[in-house]
Amino acid sequence: MNKMTFIGWIGLTALACQSNTEGYQIKGNIEGAGNGIAIMTLPVGREEPTTGDTVKMKNGVFTFTGKLEAPSWVSIQVCPDKEKPASCGFIGENNTITLAGKWADVLDQYGYRSIPNVNVTGSLNEKIYQEISNVREKLMQEPRFKEYAEVQTKLNELHNGEDKEAFYKYQAETEAITEEFSNEVRKQQKELILKNDTIEAVAYYLNFLQNDMELAELEQVFKALSPKVQNSSFAKDVRVEIAARIRVQPGMPAPDFTLETPDGTKLSLSDLRGKYVILDFWASWCRPCRASFPEMKKLYAEYHKKGVEILGVTNDSRKNDWLKALEEDQLPWLQVIDEFPIPHTPAKVATLYAIPYLPTLMLIAPDGKIVGKAKDKHELKTWLDERLAKKKSLLSVDYLKSEK
Numbered sequence: 001m002n003k004m005t006f007i008g009w010i011g012l013t014a015l016a017c018q019s020n021t022e023g024y025q026i027k028g029n030i031e032g033a034g035n036g037i038a039i040m041t042l043p044v045g046r047e048e049p050t051t052g053d054t055v056k057m058k059n060g061v062f063t064f065t066g067k068l069e070a071p072s073w074v075s076i077q078v079c080p081d082k083e084k085p086a087s088c089g090f091i092g093e094n095n096t097i098t099l100a101g102k103w104a105d106v107l108d109q110y111g112y113r114s115i116p117n118v119n120v121t122g123s124l125n126e127k128i129y130q131e132i133s134n135v136r137e138k139l140m141q142e143p144r145f146k147e148y149a150e151v152q153t154k155l156n157e158l159h160n161g162e163d164k165e166a167f168y169k170y171q172a173e174t175e176a177i178t179e180e181f182s183n184e185v186r187k188q189q190k191e192l193i194l195k196n197d198t199i200e201a202v203a204y205y206l207n208f209l210q211n212d213m214e215l216a217e218l219e220q221v222f223k224a225l226s227p228k229v230q231n232s233s234f235a236k237d238v239r240v241e242i243a244a245r246i247r248v249q250p251g252m253p254a255p256d257f258t259l260e261t262p263d264g265t266k267l268s269l270s271d272l273r274g275k276y277v278i279l280d281f282w283a284s285w286c287r288p289c290r291a292s293f294p295e296m297k298k299l300y301a302e303y304h305k306k307g308v309e310i311l312g313v314t315n316d317s318r319k320n321d322w323l324k325a326l327e328e329d330q331l332p333w334l335q336v337i338d339e340f341p342i343p344h345t346p347a348k349v350a351t352l353y354a355i356p357y358l359p360t361l362m363l364i365a366p367d368g369k370i371v372g373k374a375k376d377k378h379e380l381k382t383w384l385d386e387r388l389a390k391k392k393s394l395l396s397v398d399y400l401k402s403e404k
Helices: 003-017 124-133 135-140 143-160 164-173 175-195 201-212 215-224 233-247 287-291 293-306 319-329 348-352 377-403
Strands: 024-031 036-042 051-057 061-066 072-080 086-092 096-102 107-109 112-114 119-121 258-260 266-268 276-282 308-314 334-337 360-364 370-374
Touching: 024 072, 036 061, 051 061, 051 072, 086 096, 086 124, 124 135, 124 175, 124 201, 135 143, 135 175, 143 164, 143 175, 164 175, 175 201, 175 215, 201 215, 201 233, 215 233, 233 348, 276 293, 276 377, 287 293, 293 308, 293 377, 319 334, 360 377, 370 377
Parallel strands: 024 096, 086 112, 258 334, 276 308, 308 334
Antiparallel strands: 024 061, 036 051, 036 072, 072 086, 096 119, 107 112, 258 266, 276 360, 360 370
């Protein structure tokens, strides 16, 4: 072990040893916030309300005390007497934690007021989480990614401009540069997760990386984590994701579902048994989804007469947005709207099928088994052509046998 590694190990060990198993003390100082109250909330679960605590704030200073069963995401809402509240968040644990920020930094975006740049000390989980989060920003400063930084600057300019077509065109032209940078970010973040395999925060961050990982890689990383981390509340969504992906591997029976059609009736996937079915997961707000429809219409015209159905499953939470998009785009194939049984969480069927992004195309065989998630329409067409040709060949053989 070299000297630097040894010193770093001592530092992390010291932080871990400082953890107070008796509970936490969160000391906040938001300069310029004045007098009022501060509210701390802890998420209990998706289907349960948050728990919280309220304390008085004097000259921007407040203190919370209590005990956590395990490291948890903590949200602090700072409420001055004469101003609108603003919030900050971090991963809390049983320890003495300090927060230092400035009320003058408050941002008001999309109806949400936040306190950025709050310095959090005393939480090892927050420290590791920030280290993983900051990989992207650090790489942006490296000379080897100068071109990527320039691309991002131009993309931001185009995105803020009125010519959206120019933005999407330039985005497509620079896709390889973006992919190279993103791959390096994921590589380094994955290394940090494996390096800190006993810290619960790595499971929290794995939630953000899992959509960019194939099932085998995700399982490998998850199994490398300590049992404590694997069984933590932060790892719950990763466990659910792995189980869902296993459930929808090629060759597995496609999970049945029943959803509402545009006219208000119900349609089940099993109603289409006996046909090849293309599940098209999309949403009215997804520009790439809607940009794909002209090609999808050509595909539908070619394959529908061969007994292939397309079933669009929209990820819209507002029915009127979905109906408006259907009216505008005039889609001739079957459509249903996904359900959101728990507000502000992923849709039911999209979760059931482990859909990582939109649009996603999945092919279901006539026997109800999953052929796979197609990378693009070219792969989808290849699958259909191969299977329909094989089906035609088998029918010809059966016909010849019957003639004899």
